[in-house]
Amino acid sequence: LPLVAKLAPDDYVGFTFFVGCMAMMAASAFFFLSMSSFDKKWRTSLLVSGLITFIAAVHYWYMRDYWAAFEESPTFFRYVDWVLTVPLMCVEFFLILKVAGAKKSLMWRLIFLSVVMLVTGYLGEAVYRDQAQIWGLISGIAYFAIVYDIWLGQAKKLAEAAGGAVLKAHKTLCWFVLVGWAIYPIGYMAGTPGWYDGIFGGLNLDVIYNIGDAINKIGFGLVVYSLAVSKSSEA
Template sequence: MYLTLNNLILAMKPIATDDYVGFTFFVGCMAMMAASVFFFFSMNSFDKKWRTSILVSGLITFIAAVHYWYMRDYYASFGESPTFFRYVDWVLTVPLMCVEFYLILKAAGAKKSLLWKMILASVVMLVTGYFGEAVYTTGSGPSVWGTLSALAYFYIVYEIWVGGAKKLAEQAGGAVLEAHKILCWFVLVGWAIYPLGYLAGTDGWYGGAGEVFGIQLSIDVAYNIADAINKIGFGLVIYSLAVKASDK
């Protein structure tokens, strides 16, 4: 095992000391991996009904850690934003984050229809976003696909803030309602960096959005920081809810 890990480390492309973009990929990978270890090792501390939620939290950060390893190496090798790998990561982890909403509301009577609606909306949001950012990148492509992606995003926001998910959380009350509110803020504020990054990273009607005061901002840095906060933060909210439920 030591030799395998050592070979992997030696195979990694070196990061220049002034490469802040590559540094955020590296830190993101380490942070996600550390969070995965924490969630996986804490599973047995909770009742069986909470272990699935903690397991999903660990899977989210573990999947992200693996992809960040590849994205860091891709960026170091080609000096380009790893758009494809990033969307592969999102299309796996974002639906799992939607699963977290269902799991904490399941005891309050959440049906599988809520789960599948949110998963479908998240997949539509990501697939259309990828088309606009990496496939149909000229003419009206970014604006059309970006609009479709935004509609799916706002559907998720509506569902958890005022729709069926919100009503179930209010029925459950207590720690479930508190955790639901925090997760809602993660989606509304934390996830907002992704459509903003899309605006800044595509052409067409978004031209120049990525440049502020004459300085070209790195979308990858914003994405990397947001990913770490959103995915690890999501898991910590679930962990906190599990702790409170177990104490009672």
């Protein structure tokens, strides 16, 4: 039994799993180790950015090996990862808007919606695959409720009240959720049966999810990092 896997040179899925794993580890080291350079007020946000990529690093380690062993989508681990990291991203929205007086209820609402989105998505993708369309629809509704809340709802008002660099960071994160997160439903449609069969059939679900994760987790964290940089140089 070898301790290390051997992958085919053209195994692009495997390649993205390995690159993703290392990128997440490096990003965690970056966020954790840069904490002390910032004002206390921003450290928690950086810590949470680091936790998000750290959790992903651990799961990519698994998924990498799982792919190498079975050449099969590690859906189970994918969702274990998301069910922890996506709520933490909702916490980031809250932490950024706290300066403008965001209440915990905003955070809990976003967390609740994200959990609904992921649990129903898991049921459709892994457990009740022939009902993938219905579960995907419910999941999509929860997704749009999140989009609404941050783009037009309470979170938006708080961001405007805060203004300046906070408003700018919030806007960027909103684009991540609207465009970056939209990668996932595409992966879902590429990987499950439904009316959308002909459209996304040629794409590989795992490559899509891996690219999405790298953009969303590391990019999200970097937005928070930039905010901390601009706020700390202000003072």
